[in-house]
Amino acid sequence: MLNRVTDLLKIKYPVVQGGMVWCSGWRLAAAVSNNGGLGLLGAGSMSPGVLQEHITKCKAATKLPFGVNVPLIYQEIGSIIKLILEEEVQIVFSSAGNPNTWTKLLKDNGVTVVHVVSSSKFAKKAEDAGVDAVVAEGFEAGGHNGREETSTMALIPQVCNAVSLPVIAAGGICTGGGILAAMSLGAEGVQMGTRFALSEESSANVKFKQLCTTLNEGDTLLSLKKLSPTRLIRNELFDMLKEMEDRGASADELFAILGRGRTKAGMFEGDLANGELEIGQIVSLIREIEPVETIMKKLRAEFNDSLKKLKSAEEW
Amino acid sequence: MLNRVTDLLKIKYPVVQGGMVWCSGWRLAAAVSNNGGLGLLGAGSMSPGVLQEHITKCKAATKLPFGVNVPLIYQEIGSIIKLILEEEVQIVFSSAGNPNTWTKLLKDNGVTVVHVVSSSKFAKKAEDAGVDAVVAEGFEAGGHNGREETSTMALIPQVCNAVSLPVIAAGGICTGGGILAAMSLGAEGVQMGTRFALSEESSANVKFKQLCTTLNEGDTLLSLKKLSPTRLIRNELFDMLKEMEDRGASADELFAILGRGRTKAGMFEGDLANGELEIGQIVSLIREIEPVETIMKKLRAEFNDSLKKLKSAEEW
Numbered sequence: 001m002l003n004r005v006t007d008l009l010k011i012k013y014p015v016v017q018g019g020m021v022w023c024s025g026w027r028l029a030a031a032v033s034n035n036g037g038l039g040l041l042g043a044g045s046m047s048p049g050v051l052q053e054h055i056t057k058c059k060a061a062t063k064l065p066f067g068v069n070v071p072l073i074y075q076e077i078g079s080i081i082k083l084i085l086e087e088e089v090q091i092v093f094s095s096a097g098n099p100n101t102w103t104k105l106l107k108d109n110g111v112t113v114v115h116v117v118s119s120s121k122f123a124k125k126a127e128d129a130g131v132d133a134v135v136a137e138g139f140e141a142g143g144h145n146g147r148e149e150t151s152t153m154a155l156i157p158q159v160c161n162a163v164s165l166p167v168i169a170a171g172g173i174c175t176g177g178g179i180l181a182a183m184s185l186g187a188e189g190v191q192m193g194t195r196f197a198l199s200e201e202s203s204a205n206v207k208f209k210q211l212c213t214t215l216n217e218g219d220t221l222l223s224l225k226k227l228s229p230t231r232l233i234r235n236e237l238f239d240m241l242k243e244m245e246d247r248g249a250s251a252d253e254l255f256a257i258l259g260r261g262r263t264k265a266g267m268f269e270g271d272l273a274n275g276e277l278e279i280g281q282i283v284s285l286i287r288e289i290e291p292v293e294t295i296m297k298k299l300r301a302e303f304n305d306s307l308k309k310l311k312s313a314e315e316w
Numbered sequence: 317m318l319n320r321v322t323d324l325l326k327i328k329y330p331v332v333q334g335g336m337v338w339c340s341g342w343r344l345a346a347a348v349s350n351n352g353g354l355g356l357l358g359a360g361s362m363s364p365g366v367l368q369e370h371i372t373k374c375k376a377a378t379k380l381p382f383g384v385n386v387p388l389i390y391q392e393i394g395s396i397i398k399l400i401l402e403e404e405v406q407i408v409f410s411s412a413g414n415p416n417t418w419t420k421l422l423k424d425n426g427v428t429v430v431h432v433v434s435s436s437k438f439a440k441k442a443e444d445a446g447v448d449a450v451v452a453e454g455f456e457a458g459g460h461n462g463r464e465e466t467s468t469m470a471l472i473p474q475v476c477n478a479v480s481l482p483v484i485a486a487g488g489i490c491t492g493g494g495i496l497a498a499m500s501l502g503a504e505g506v507q508m509g510t511r512f513a514l515s516e517e518s519s520a521n522v523k524f525k526q527l528c529t530t531l532n533e534g535d536t537l538l539s540l541k542k543l544s545p546t547r548l549i550r551n552e553l554f555d556m557l558k559e560m561e562d563r564g565a566s567a568d569e570l571f572a573i574l575g576r577g578r579t580k581a582g583m584f585e586g587d588l589a590n591g592e593l594e595i596g597q598i599v600s601l602i603r604e605i606e607p608v609e610t611i612m613k614k615l616r617a618e619f620n621d622s623l624k625k626l627k628s629a630e631e632w
Contacts, residue, residue, distance in 0.1 A: 002630060013632055119533050139455065140467045148534030151456045151467040153488035153497065154597045158533060161601075172469035177500050181469065183629070184497035184622055217435050217474060218464030226562070246542070248564020281470045285477075300632040306500055311627050313499070314318060316329055316616040 005189035012036035018193030019069020021045035030061035072097020118146025138171030160186035176302025194280035205270035321505035328352035330505030335385020337361035346377035347608035388413020434462025436478035454487030458596035476502035492618025510596035521586035
């Protein structure tokens with residue numbers, strides 16, 4: 001095995017597909033696992049019934065390991081965990097919540113648990129809670145994000161110092177060169193969301209994917225800081241919320257306008273003006289919607305190419 | 317020579333010390349140059365008379381190349397450029413302004429010009445203006461920063477795609493592993509501010525340096541977005557401005573409170589509560605005030621160590 005991450009997750013390449021709302025169904029997860037990475041179902045946008053269906057279909061579509069991403073603040077978290085144990089899902093990536101609550105139960109049932117963190121402090125807490133590895137996700141990442149705004153470049157070496165667990169880097173990575181950069185910082189794998197959100201197999205609305213391939217630098221910003229910091233595409237909804245924030249609107253006023261169901265409207269149903277469109281900052285580097293097989297091939301070629309260049313670098 | 321950056325700047329290691337306000341006098345610049353990097357005087361906090369004095373002293377302290385960082389929005393920019401030409405300074409790093417205005421004059425007089433940018437768009441403009449290289453500085457960097465908030469991890473590959481010039485990465489880099497990461501992303505050198513701001517030779521107030529060595533992740537944030545986005549340490553001044561911003565204060569109201577001279581008060585005179593304290597996000601990785609010689613030795617050892625580890629990595 002390549003390193004502790006490929007060993008732990010029983011995968012060929014240390015590339016995890018982020019479990020994203022409205023993007024990560026069984027087609028995407030199975031395709032990533034079938035191409036040597038780790039696919040994750042994104043439970044955050046699924047009812048327990050829908051998740052059950054996706055687990056069943058994913059098992060039929062791949063014999064290789066896949067996992068489920070579970071936001072721990074999910075309302076029906078008890079049902080989700082029960083389902084995961086009943087279905088004997090082997091790997092859980094938990095996020096957005098306290099890793100102490102469910103890690104022991106999952107581990108006692110033989111599940112590999114990886115927790116997503118945005119700081120060294122949370123990484124240490126996850127290690128103390130008994131998880132097997134952490135994803136350290138930087139400010140660049142799409143969707144919900146940490147309050148400290150630590151970027152991947154700054155976060156990874158600090159998390160690697162703070163814990164002895166394997167560290168998987170996330171946020172701002174979508175090329176083989178990016179993977180090598182993460183490894184230079186001490187990570188043993190990467191989690192990529194944006195690149196896979198724009199794959200053919202992603203369940204996001206094609207209008208959303210197409211918009212993403214036209215975005216430029218600066219077209220996503222971390223916003224909604226009075227609610228929960230979230231990286232969004234700047235659309236009509238964003239501009240309206242931004243204008244309210246600039247005028248000093250309270251969290252309650254912002255929530256009254258935002259409401260619920262905006263990510264589904266935007267990312268799944270394709271309402272590009274009024275939906276909440278979550279994607280990572282690295283989106284401006286992606287100009288094509290491609291099948292997962294092509295993406296994985298390109299990542300490997302880029303990684304090997306960057307590694308060759310570095311191998312020829314002289315020591316100082 | 318190692319690569320295009322060491323070749324262009326006639327230095328041994330592709331490490332540039334950022335030209336920072338209140339930190340980068342002749343002692344720091346000469347020490348960095350004498351240890352194989354490129355030292356820069358920070359003209360941003362110097363009158364033309366003071367800059368002249370620092371150029372003279374720097375010439376006496378090193379026979380190796382050094383440069384001057386010039387914010388192009390500087391009020392007395394004409395006098396500064398005249399002085400640089402008269403003193404036959406060989407290298408100028410320009411920032412915060414239009415590279416079209418002065419690049420040709422500097423180049424016609426044999427000066428090497430490097431421009432600092434925060435986006436691919438600005439990198440392309442700098443290339444079109446005839447500069448020799450660009451510094452691509454990410455969201456992590458201390459002090460004044462781009463509006464698009466693109467992190468170093470996301471910025472470097474995009475700038476490398478946009479221009480054929482050598483790219484120097486800045487923002488969030490303070491270790492040899494970070495330098496290797498920047499090179500994995502396509503950069504041929506790095507500019508480090510924070511690490512050198514906390515060196516013994518930095519002219520910043522020792523109280524400021526000591527505070528910096530105690531900071532944790534999240535203790536700096538990009539703020540003053542209604543004025544000019546600036547990464548600051550969260551102190552009493554920061555909290556007051558933040559509270560005003562949350563209430564919807566206008567740019568004029570913020571400026572009326574902020575006024576001028578706050579960086580000098582904080583970073584040079586040591587008023588840690590009421591000063592504007594600029595430092596990069598990576599500050600939380602630095603726990604010691606060290607001489608430049610030690611810093612450069614550590615960077616080389618870390619770089620070589622990280623490179624060795626990567627060299628043993630298998631291709632996929």
